[in-house]
Amino acid sequence: MATKHPFAEYIEYEFKEEEAGFGVPYLVPDSQRTHKDGSAPGGDPIERVGAGLVVIGVVALLVQLVSGAMVGSWVGFSLSFGFPALGASLYFWAKYRHTAPGIKNDGLFFKGSTARGTIGWMVGVGLTTFYCLLYWYPEVLRDSGLVAITDPIAIALTGRPGDHWFVYGLLYTLCVGVFGIRMLMRYRHNRYHIVRTISVMFFQMAFGFLIPSLLKLIEEPEFYFTTFWPLNRYYLLPGENGMAWTATEAAGQVGVYMLLFAGAMTFLGTPILTYFYGKRWYCSWVCGCGGLAETLGDPYRHLSDKSTKAWKLERFLIYFVLAFIILVTAALWINHTRGGDVLGGYTYQVQKAYGFWIGSMFAGVAGVGFYPIFGSRVWCRFGCPQAAILGILQRVFSRFRITTNGGQCISCGNCSTYCEMGIDVRAYAQRGENIVRASCVGCGVCAAVCPRGVLKLENGSSVLLEERYTS
Ligand code: SF4
Numbered sequence: 001m002a003t004k005h006p007f008a009e010y011i012e013y014e015f016k017e018e019e020a021g022f023g024v025p026y027l028v029p030d031s032q033r034t035h036k037d038g039s040a041p042g043g044d045p046i047e048r049v050g051a052g053l054v055v056i057g058v059v060a061l062l063v064q065l066v067s068g069a070m071v072g073s074w075v076g077f078s079l080s081f082g083f084p085a086l087g088a089s090l091y092f093w094a095k096y097r098h099t100a101p102g103i104k105n106d107g108l109f110f111k112g113s114t115a116r117g118t119i120g121w122m123v124g125v126g127l128t129t130f131y132c133l134l135y136w137y138p139e140v141l142r143d144s145g146l147v148a149i150t151d152p153i154a155i156a157l158t159g160r161p162g163d164h165w166f167v168y169g170l171l172y173t174l175c176v177g178v179f180g181i182r183m184l185m186r187y188r189h190n191r192y193h194i195v196r197t198i199s200v201m202f203f204q205m206a207f208g209f210l211i212p213s214l215l216k217l218i219e220e221p222e223f224y225f226t227t228f229w230p231l232n233r234y235y236l237l238p239g240e241n242g243m244a245w246t247a248t249e250a251a252g253q254v255g256v257y258m259l260l261f262a263g264a265m266t267f268l269g270t271p272i273l274t275y276f277y278g279k280r281w282y283c284s285w286v287c288g289c290g291g292l293a294e295t296l297g298d299p300y301r302h303l304s305d306k307s308t309k310a311w312k313l314e315r316f317l318i319y320f321v322l323a324f325i326i327l328v329t330a331a332l333w334i335n336h337t338r339g340g341d342v343l344g345g346y347t348y349q350v351q352k353a354y355g356f357w358i359g360s361m362f363a364g365v366a367g368v369g370f371y372p373i374f375g376s377r378v379w380c381r382f383g384c385p386q387a388a389i390l391g392i393l394q395r396v397f398s399r400f401r402i403t404t405n406g407g408q409c410i411s412c413g414n415c416s417t418y419c420e421m422g423i424d425v426r427a428y429a430q431r432g433e434n435i436v437r438a439s440c441v442g443c444g445v446c447a448a449v450c451p452r453g454v455l456k457l458e459n460g461s462s463v464l465l466e467e468r469y470t471s
């Protein structure tokens with residue numbers, strides 16, 4: 001008969017405790033909470049003014065959509081777009097200025113909005129619905145009056161009434177701006193985050209919105225200086241499928257310069273900058289998709305899947321999309337140079353399929369719509385062909401890496417939790433190993449949330465680069 005272990009009771013007790021898991025933690029009711037300066041949340045008058053402006057803006061928007069009153073006027077536009085943007089910015093500024101900067105871990109995994117609860121799902125459904133309307137039913141946005149509300153600013157910037165793409169660009173820019181202020185306030189203690197957040201806000205506002213609009217105003221091709229092939233496939237596609245040669249010749253000398261710039265950035269600028277700074281020069285400082293993920297997507301960054309299965313899926317999907325766009329581009333060029341007698345209309349069909357499945361479904365609907373469910377970098381991690389190229393360059397020859405001081409690590413796991421790319425940063429930190437992962441976008445949040453200063457983003461010398469291959 002087996003004898004009972006003398007400590008069985010304790011062992012059993014511990015086991016049961018583990019089995020019980022972790023319940024909902026005790027949260028101090030809002031009425032009893034105080035900020036670090038002793039004030040109550042929501043007690044700041046500016047916070048209340050901000051919230052009030054948002055409410056007024058939403059009511060004004062609904063009134064315009066329902067009654068048509070003020071639609072197309074500056075007053076209507078300012079009330080329905082300006083008030084919410086200004087109000088939300090004020091709200092975030094006033095709300096966070098009373099709190100200690102940095103992450104809080106206060107009920108993050110227990111709130112409906114940030115833990116795939118009802119509010120999270122509602123936001124996700126709202127975002128995916130908006131993208132579906134934008135891509136496939138733009139007439140709904142137009143007929144509802146939403147597009148016409150933006151006419152005053154569209155006419156001022158582009159010289160013509162707005163369309164659904166103008167509304168999209170405007171909303172996108174406002175989101176990056178407003179949630180950029182939230183990000184700035186949350187990480188105001190960290191210079192890297194201040195600089196890179198201002199950088200993505202600037203690039204979106206100037207290069208993602210204002211400059212393309214003003215180019216339209218002066219009747220030049222609408223050109224985005226911060227997107228290159230393969231993210232913006234049109235820039236290197238031939239003929240009527242893209243901008244290359246025939247389209248730009250029609251656009252005149254400026255179009256040719258634009259095309260040269262796009263080509264130089266794809267083949268020269270991208271490898272050179274990635275060599276010096278890693279993938280982050282684009283994914284975390286310049287790119288509009290990255291900009292939205294780092295601002296609007298920040299409340300959801302902890303939802304990224306950290307499993308090995310997800311890592312495998314990530315590698316398969318991202319390189320599949322890269323191969324897909326390379327094949328599409330090559331096939332279109334072969335067809336174009338042979339006068340369409342090689343693959344005929346099939347190449348056009350394949351390019352259309354890429355546009356639907358990758359450009360619209362993956363990058364837009366799933367990429368942004370699924371923020372509250374799968375985290376903020378679904379597209380960047382699993383689909384973006386630009387990220388795939390940058391990742392290969394970063395892995396193979398860039399000077400960028402995250403160094404770890406393993407002896408200091410207390411295994412709290414903050415770094416892995418907040419890595420939006422699903423990298424198990426802690427596993428590297430515990431081993432004191434440098435992190436050189438193709439998927440790392442160099443956002444730096446892992447380093448910012450580490451309580452022990454274990455992680456450091458560095459652009460190393462070539463000597464350190466050699467160590468990567470010899471260690
Ligand atoms: S490893 Fe760190 S820097 Fe890289 S993506 Fe994750 S959180 Fe950002």
Ligand code: SF4
Pocket residue numbers: 408409410411412413414415416425426429449450451452453454455
């Ligand atoms: S956040 Fe810092 S201390 Fe915590 S597990 Fe990561 S490296 Fe270690």
